[in-house]
Amino acid sequence: MNKSAKKGISVLLATTVLTSPLVMEPKAAQALSLEEVSADDTGVEEETEYTIEFETAKDLASGDLIYVRFPSDFLVDKKLKKSDVSVEDDGDKVTIDSVSVNKNVVEIEVGERIKKGSVVTVTIDNITNPEDKGSYSIEVKTSTESTYKSKKITIGKSSSSSSKGDFEASHTSKNAKDSISLTLGKFTLASKSKLKEGKYIYVDFPTKDMLPKSISKSDVKVNGYKAEYVSVLDSDSIRIEVPGGADGDNYIKLEFSSSAGIVNPSTPGNSYFYTVEYDNKEYQSKDVEITGASSTPFSVSLSDNTAGARSSYTFDMDLASKLYSNTEIQIEFPNWEMVPPVITNANVTVNGDQVTGLSVNGNKVFFRTPSGFSSTNRLTIQFAYEGYLTNPKSSGTYTITAKIDNKTYKSKDFQIIGVTAPVPVDNTQATLGLTRATAATPAGLQVGIKGIGVPIVRNQGFIEVVFPAGFRVPAYVPANTVTVNGVTANYVGARGQNLIIVPSTDIPARAAVQINMAETAGIVNPATPGVYSIGVYTSEEKGLLFARPVNVVALNGVSFKANVASFTKSGKTTALAAAPYTVNGHTLIPTTFFRDALGFSVSYTKTTAKVINGNTVMQFKVGSNIMNVNGQNVTLPTAVQLKNNIPALPLKAIADRTGYKIIYVNGNYTVYK
Numbered sequence: 001m002n003k004s005a006k007k008g009i010s011v012l013l014a015t016t017v018l019t020s021p022l023v024m025e026p027k028a029a030q031a032l033s034l035e036e037v038s039a040d041d042t043g044v045e046e047e048t049e050y051t052i053e054f055e056t057a058k059d060l061a062s063g064d065l066i067y068v069r070f071p072s073d074f075l076v077d078k079k080l081k082k083s084d085v086s087v088e089d090d091g092d093k094v095t096i097d098s099v100s101v102n103k104n105v106v107e108i109e110v111g112e113r114i115k116k117g118s119v120v121t122v123t124i125d126n127i128t129n130p131e132d133k134g135s136y137s138i139e140v141k142t143s144t145e146s147t148y149k150s151k152k153i154t155i156g157k158s159s160s161s162s163s164k165g166d167f168e169a170s171h172t173s174k175n176a177k178d179s180i181s182l183t184l185g186k187f188t189l190a191s192k193s194k195l196k197e198g199k200y201i202y203v204d205f206p207t208k209d210m211l212p213k214s215i216s217k218s219d220v221k222v223n224g225y226k227a228e229y230v231s232v233l234d235s236d237s238i239r240i241e242v243p244g245g246a247d248g249d250n251y252i253k254l255e256f257s258s259s260a261g262i263v264n265p266s267t268p269g270n271s272y273f274y275t276v277e278y279d280n281k282e283y284q285s286k287d288v289e290i291t292g293a294s295s296t297p298f299s300v301s302l303s304d305n306t307a308g309a310r311s312s313y314t315f316d317m318d319l320a321s322k323l324y325s326n327t328e329i330q331i332e333f334p335n336w337e338m339v340p341p342v343i344t345n346a347n348v349t350v351n352g353d354q355v356t357g358l359s360v361n362g363n364k365v366f367f368r369t370p371s372g373f374s375s376t377n378r379l380t381i382q383f384a385y386e387g388y389l390t391n392p393k394s395s396g397t398y399t400i401t402a403k404i405d406n407k408t409y410k411s412k413d414f415q416i417i418g419v420t421a422p423v424p425v426d427n428t429q430a431t432l433g434l435t436r437a438t439a440a441t442p443a444g445l446q447v448g449i450k451g452i453g454v455p456i457v458r459n460q461g462f463i464e465v466v467f468p469a470g471f472r473v474p475a476y477v478p479a480n481t482v483t484v485n486g487v488t489a490n491y492v493g494a495r496g497q498n499l500i501i502v503p504s505t506d507i508p509a510r511a512a513v514q515i516n517m518a519e520t521a522g523i524v525n526p527a528t529p530g531v532y533s534i535g536v537y538t539s540e541e542k543g544l545l546f547a548r549p550v551n552v553v554a555l556n557g558v559s560f561k562a563n564v565a566s567f568t569k570s571g572k573t574t575a576l577a578a579a580p581y582t583v584n585g586h587t588l589i590p591t592t593f594f595r596d597a598l599g600f601s602v603s604y605t606k607t608t609a610k611v612i613n614g615n616t617v618m619q620f621k622v623g624s625n626i627m628n629v630n631g632q633n634v635t636l637p638t639a640v641q642l643k644n645n646i647p648a649l650p651l652k653a654i655a656d657r658t659g660y661k662i663i664y665v666n667g668n669y670t671v672y673k
Contacts, residue, residue, distance in 0.1 A: 035054055044156070065142065066107075069105045073136065081099060088121040097111040133155055135155075165287075177263055180258065185252050196242060197244045200241055201276060203276050210236070214231075222252070229241040274288075298318070299316045300412065312382065317402065329404050332403070335392060395418055430548070431548065432534055442520075445516075448514055449514075455506065455540070459491075463503070464498055483515070488504060563581055576590055590646045590647075590649075592646060604646065611654060613658045616630065637650060655671065
């Protein structure tokens with residue numbers, strides 16, 4: 001296959017066109033001045049983008065309309081979206097509230113004021129030129145004027161008839177290495193060729209450094225419809241399965257969104273092209289020019305460049321073009337451990353102004369410039385010390401990447417120095433357990449770390465608990481539901497299945513750590529019983545600190561707590577006549593528990609008790625440490641006691657003889673079979 005591509009053309013949806021002029025209103029005293037009309041492609045039957053430039057004669061208020069009327073020979077996509085249209089006021093972008101098409105008239109509702117005498121530039125994509133060459137008039141007016149003004153444009157021979165340059169390849173940026181969205185086509189297929197659902201379109205890219213390892217089908221459209229499937233065949237070619245919506249079309253238009261992960265070639269040049277193959281026929285794009293990289297690397301300043309230290313970060317940048325308000329900026333740090341799961345808008349500024357819409361995803365931070373931002377190509381982005389960014393844990397040379405207005409900028413190298421060597425610790429006896437072990441039940445968590453190898457500085461470092469799939473981890477965990485060594489955590493954040501716990505006190509190396517998470521924190525056990533492994537990490541050490549299995553049992557297991565006079569089964573809590581308690585490390589529980597919670601047959605007096613489960617008959621006497629099981633005496637670890645006028649019996653002795661198991665975590669019990 002050859003390498004090729006062409007500027008995109010949307011599915012032609014317009015079926016009704018204007019066949020007579022609109023009714024003209026009486027001419028106003030003032031009218032706009034139409035300066036210029038141009039098109040990216042003036043070939044016949046080419047779908048292209050039109051630019052209309054005019055000077056206003058009156059103020060336009062928010063809610064006023066701009067009308068652009070195309071002759072009946074043109075095809076205007078009836079489903080034009082706001083993203084297909086842009087309006088600029090003397091070079092500044094104007095908010096658009098809505099776009100609609102009334103026959104061949106595009107109606108654009110502006111969302112902000114445009115002053116009288118402004119030079120307004122309107123661009124409209126997805127306009128298809130007439131099939132005949134000739135001179136055509138494009139007209140424009142606003143809702144403050146009564147008559148259209150017109151300008152002629154000449155439509156000539158289509159370029160799509162040649163074997164080379166069959167179509168346009170439209171990049172959102174021409175800068176080398178920039179991330180882009182890409183449109184190939186629209187171009188007409190060879191005679192009698194039509195797209196067929198399930199068949200493949202092959203695309204060869206100009207170089208081997210443009211494609212990611214995989215592309216989601218949701219990021220690719222064929223003639224306006226989401227691709228059925230997309231696979232990356234090798235470093236410079238992909239295969240696209242034709243979706244049902246494009247079945248029967250005699251043309252191809254391919255659209256790749258910016259999230260597809262495609263980037264421009266790394267080397268500038270003016271003869272890059274794409275090749276599209278379908279039905280054993282190849283189509284080649286016009287040449288695409290790639291210019292130099294977006295900019296020189298930007299500088300990075302840190303308040304502390306020590307490995308693992310908390311630091312502010314400041315970036316000084318010169319952009320390839322001016323930046324405007326409400327523009328998205330993405331900052332990618334070297335690794336996710338540097339970035340806390342939550343950063344507030346107040347801790348990030350651009351040119352001294354607080355950003356908006358900030359979010360965090362792994363090692364990437366997304367935000368927008370504020371609405372009152374002054375347009376400029378010089379930026380100072382600052383992450384405050386209070387944003388809790390931390391340096392990489394290892395010394396070395398690092399870089400940061402910024403993506404701004406579809407352009408990629410790389411930082412200069414910055415140095416991280418020094419590293420704290422971990423001291424040896426032994427966590428083979430570390431513990432971890434759930435306060436409730438029943439499935440689909442809210443549970444607390446208790447973690448006993450025997451020692452950490454590197455100190456954790458309060459309000460900076462953190463302990464990370466990783467729950468396996470199946471556990472439900474809430475997006476927000478109140479800090480007051482978690483304690484670290486008996487002190488409420490400074491902060492608790494969720495990162496997917498992981499919980500980040502920032503302690504409020506310093507924890508020195510080799511120190512033991514006890515974490516208690518209340519059931520009100522919102523962790524819910526998996527719905528499926530089984531053994532699950534929960535891992536524990538710290539922000540200061542590489543690799544797993546330790547992991548422990550936890551057993552999640554069926555919902556009909558019974559949970560209760562020491563010194564609490566109730567039990568829970570299948571989500572229902574039932575009162576007990578007396579609270580369970582321990583004597584010399586052995587748990588005693590009222591006789592009625594075995595009847596009400598486990599369904600045994602029970603009878604008792606103030607001096608005796610009988611418990612029957614199947615063929616097992618167990619008899620007890622208050623004050624005696626002898627249990628009679630089916631006529632044989634068994635010595636108990638502690639004597640039966642009377643509690644609230646009900647015999648309290650040893651739990652484990654009865655569970656062992658009836659096939660029940662007990663999960664115990666620091667005063668929390670689950671009995672199950």
